[in-house]
Amino acid sequence: MLSLQFLGATGQVTGSKYFLRTATHRGALLDCGLFQGGRALREMNWNPFAVQISDIANVVLTHAHLDHTGYLPRLVQSGFAGQVWCTPATHDVAQFILRDSAHLQMEDADSANRHHYSRHKPALPLYNDVDTERALGFFHVQERHAKKVLQDSMSFEFSNAGHILGSCSVLMEKRFDDQAGSSAPSAPIRILFSGDLGREHPIYLNPKEPPPAADFVVCESTYGDKQHHNIEPTEELLGIMKDVLASGSVLLIPAFAVDRAQELIYCLNSLIRDGKIPAVPTYVDSPMATSVTALYEKYPEEHTMSPQELQEPDKNPLSFSSLHFTQTVDDSKRLNDLKGPAIIISASGMATGGRIMHHLANRLPDPNTIVLFTGYQAEETLGRDLINGATTAFIFGEHIPVKARTLSLTNFSAHADQREILLWLRQMPAAPKRLFLTHGEDGPRTVLKAVIEKELGWNVVLPKLNEIVDLVSLMS
């Protein structure tokens, strides 16, 4: 027996979790993501877990983003004591992300209690720093392209997904040769989890690898209904910078602290170095982004920047003379008085928490501020609301008038668009028996299903939350 249960990212882009269960009833959890976005989604993190925790022997992570790892401390708090597998870079990035998440959970609960804006009395964090440190204690690293054998004749192998530092697609394999004479299949069953798929031509990350052969594929569909603009990210940013310089605005960029912040620095560096813009004062107000920047030196195999250039101040593509990293809360507060033209880059990228919230609260009422979104904005996030033209923003229990301009750069996305997903799938050596589309809202994944059925003739399924699929029966 081998079943696959979809525990998240079914019709939305967060909460990625998939459970592969074997005949012993135990199995492996692929990704362990937090639901993020509106209240209904966030409250799903508080529901009892749909799989008995003691059935989870291993967790295998595709990458460190919170919507793929952020539920781990909660899983540990609920009794999980197995092993968590990921690449070395994912391990390093996840430490920052999970510690930051625990900090935000605790801070949010504290703030809600002080300002009395929670329905829960008292408001509690989903998990705290103790849960997070315990979760990090269960981590084990595994390099890409090295098969790791787990219990119950299951194994997995990582390949590069080109999405963020350390990101992977995961090929899970279940062998049945120890069950001779039973009704079990003779050949192994292979299930490929795409993880989040990067772009065809990432800014500096090494691009994703072609997918290996698999019987089943669980594939992301974030941009299943869209094509990114055919413009170089640096050129797109130049257009915005001309506007910022002409109007003397402060450009406020909510950016994911991992890769997105560094990609922006990389592109700004190249514009300044090429003399296309002056050295605009730029502040990275995210301790996590500052810490992650150091990981590029540690993992040169993840990207195209050489260790030598990263170490030389004059050549470092992730640095320039007017770039400043703020560390303390006081440094961050001093940015409140910053005059344009200037740039503030701060997390989180969908304006769901972090220091960016203070900057938004301070600058949204100012018509001389430009808020620039650079990645996917999930439903029911402040980021999505602002892009949709919200005239007020609800931050820290207050309604803030929005007078700032809001722009977005979709070409900075770390996610493949429809054409790039198709391009990747076409490289499979043979059609899988089923393709399950997850990690996309229902609109995009429905469009992508139709396109794949038409172009590739594959059998495409849109799984529902908690749906269980018997993979053995689908093999015949």
Ligand SMILES: [Zn+2]
């Ligand atoms: Zn991701």
